[in-house]
Amino acid sequence: MNNKIRVVVSGAGGRMGREVVKLVLQDEDLTLAAAVDRSLHDIDAGRLVGLPEAGVTVTGDLEAALAAGDADVLVDFTTPQSAYANTALSIKYGVRPVIGTTGFTPEQIEELDKQCQDQGIGGLIAPNFSIGAILMMKFAAQAAKYFPHLEIIEYHGDQKLDAPSGTSIKTAEMIAEAREELRQGNPQEEEVIEGARGGYYNGFRIHSVRLPGVFAQQEVVFGSFGQTLKIRHDSYERAGYMPGVKLGIEKVMGYTGLIYGFDHFIE
Amino acid sequence: MNNKIRVVVSGAGGRMGREVVKLVLQDEDLTLAAAVDRSLHDIDAGRLVGLPEAGVTVTGDLEAALAAGDADVLVDFTTPQSAYANTALSIKYGVRPVIGTTGFTPEQIEELDKQCQDQGIGGLIAPNFSIGAILMMKFAAQAAKYFPHLEIIEYHGDQKLDAPSGTSIKTAEMIAEAREELRQGNPQEEEVIEGARGGYYNGFRIHSVRLPGVFAQQEVVFGSFGQTLKIRHDSYERAGYMPGVKLGIEKVMGYTGLIYGFDHFIE
Amino acid sequence: MNNKIRVVVSGAGGRMGREVVKLVLQDEDLTLAAAVDRSLHDIDAGRLVGLPEAGVTVTGDLEAALAAGDADVLVDFTTPQSAYANTALSIKYGVRPVIGTTGFTPEQIEELDKQCQDQGIGGLIAPNFSIGAILMMKFAAQAAKYFPHLEIIEYHGDQKLDAPSGTSIKTAEMIAEAREELRQGNPQEEEVIEGARGGYYNGFRIHSVRLPGVFAQQEVVFGSFGQTLKIRHDSYERAGYMPGVKLGIEKVMGYTGLIYGFDHFIE
């Protein structure tokens, strides 16, 4: 029981934060040191997520929670605006940060790495905690060496604002690095309806489908002489990220310095 | 044996024409009355398609072939330029036209229908002979009544010139007629890469994928609360149209007047 | 406000029952007359499903709830054991039954229909409320007329006890009725690993995949000369049935007698 990893959850009232609170309360290797949310506090953390009373009241003060001195790891799914300050604060108090927010600059990452080194603790910033999504990206980049002709089709809910998705752009970058330079398609090709051929990226195309009932899906399709190869990842719910979050919490206990990108833990 | 339907194949040297010649030579209900091709003639029709000698020499003169008086049906996969003249010629000689070419005007169709009525024979003009593609379109239109949120993704070879495909536009028209008016997606949606959201048609989107190794595939995806419905048709080769061509040849023997669209034969 | 349909939910504490309670509390056309559950009662119906207090306490006594006299419709997702009695009780008190349970005999259905007729009210028994699943089954049966070669592949969670699923068997029955008699496959076919070819039904095969993370998915694949046609339905969560339940509640207000099968409402 004393071996449980003690976790502070920041952004506990958000959609990802609630899943993290559930994970920490239900996983036998983890225990909830504190739950913090700026706007939604003073209620029991268990009640917040539809579980029995947990005996931990959500608080609005992250620094006090970190200063209490008994936490091992901070898990933070908040906003790009607050993520840097939260991460620095966490390191200052010797609490290992596991951060699921984008928007860090290379300089910030370097600075936070130095702080982790100075404190002798590990840290992790990961824009994507989905093991399946990371495998999809790795396999797609590998396949592109042999099958340079490909397109990406990604599916998200119909209220999503940006297209293409962050994951599809990350996938496209990894593919572009792996494959030989190639401009696909017929040079004389014409769009009868503008946009039909999708978004152009480094010689290939990305298509963004937006439909109600879809959470997050992506397919990379490779075409070659007489064959196609498809790699597809379907996420059905936020809970699907939790095995990755747990792996991150465990990993961060075992090294020193800041790691950027969850894919470092996947061979 | 005398009951076999006697077929003239026009455009016999083209990619679809060769498949029709193969069909007619190999199907026990059909016999080859003549094979016509403007640029590729004076060789045996069997040899032309990689089969044993057929005893029918490909000719360059369509009128002579029709005038010979012993043909029941003309199958014509030529070009929009020659299709109208070929069809009219065929009707004139009492040979039922089965035409797989696009580009007829409504006036031309009306005129050819009148000619068929006058001659007391049937005729068929069909831009698509694929039974599977027609079922896909019918099902998609039906589903759109219950699931108005949808997108179309179509796949063709990477040398295709136009996007989206003719079949996907036809599907989109049928869906637009069937479903309630609806502009899908988030009104504030933004394309980080231009074209990512595909081509806009009547409130929904069409995405055109172009890859080597693909012949013709199309998927219509419907999204609703907690579920998706997909209807997908994959064509692997031109030969896949031949069951439809044969059905057309048989059907045209049994009615009077010109029918436009193969879907009339599919409930 | 007085036009809202007043609904009694039976089995309110079950997994489907909770979704129905949520639906009724959140839909502006419906209002919750009573919530009944044998084992889970004396708590507020809103709290039961993670919503704000609803002012309706879950009770253990169905008859009292029906006898209160102000309900229009009973929605019952309980067990085959209690479903018949609950339905009869509902009709007795003039409350229209909408029943999502299997296991009724033809005699019971006939008897309940007579009771509905006598009371001058409508009733509905539907083993499947998923509009998407019903469309999939209808399309599959239609396609089987033209493409008699097919197989069914269904996917469910890895803890499901029975294989193949009820939906796949229902689909298979509808296909068997629609298509010509046909024993597919090579008569000399041999299974190197027993069971590889799946379950045999009326000449074709059903394959049951069981994996964690999957809720309910089914694909019917048709193969023909040079082409395949696929019809696929993916259910991601129980909530996906609620549009069908709501349609059932509305429909049952408008006719007299008992209807069996939700597909009667889908053309």
Next chain:
Amino acid sequence: MNNKIRVVVSGAGGRMGREVVKLVLQDEDLTLAAAVDRSLHDIDAGRLVGLPEAGVTVTGDLEAALAAGDADVLVDFTTPQSAYANTALSIKYGVRPVIGTTGFTPEQIEELDKQCQDQGIGGLIAPNFSIGAILMMKFAAQAAKYFPHLEIIEYHGDQKLDAPSGTSIKTAEMIAEAREELRQGNPQEEEVIEGARGGYYNGFRIHSVRLPGVFAQQEVVFGSFGQTLKIRHDSYERAGYMPGVKLGIEKVMGYTGLIYGFDHFIE
């Protein structure tokens, strides 16, 4: 021109052999030294495969073709019965064997390796020349380390005799080696229709679909908390193996000894 690799094709009249002849005649890096077929000879090799006259007459005598002394590589797609003798003969005459036949024993492979070493030439025996299929198998084995719950679904033409396919069994072996031991599914699971759950292999299931119009397709589906990962390879025609055959021909020129399995050339 003198740098072209000179290829003898054995089994030239078979379905794979014809594709190899086409490849060798059409690829500018290769030239046809001889074409051999026991039952189908004395015709021009170009004519045999529907190409213009090639000036090489198909012969029935493999040893004479090899003894002619001007060949670099033998490509042999014949039968398990003749493959060992053909390979040994080829090595004897210093012609590098590229063999696409199964059925060699480990002792035979060891013996042929020694012969290659003695002659100072390379050799390749590969049951599968499809680069896409090999990537699918590699990715599946890699993914199984992170997602131990999986099933394999493979699709072939409806006249195929054995189920499951050789490729699916090879995939299953590679997965079994990579993942932790696991018996999937509910221990109380029951088949309402026998065989529905597919063929059992090392704790998971293989499903074999057989449909007309399908050439060779395989999907490995992984299921985990809230997500699925799918890796799918679709082969549309025999020609899809030719890029692999060509890579094999090129590779075999550059090493000494016998390699078993095409996957050695794919990282």
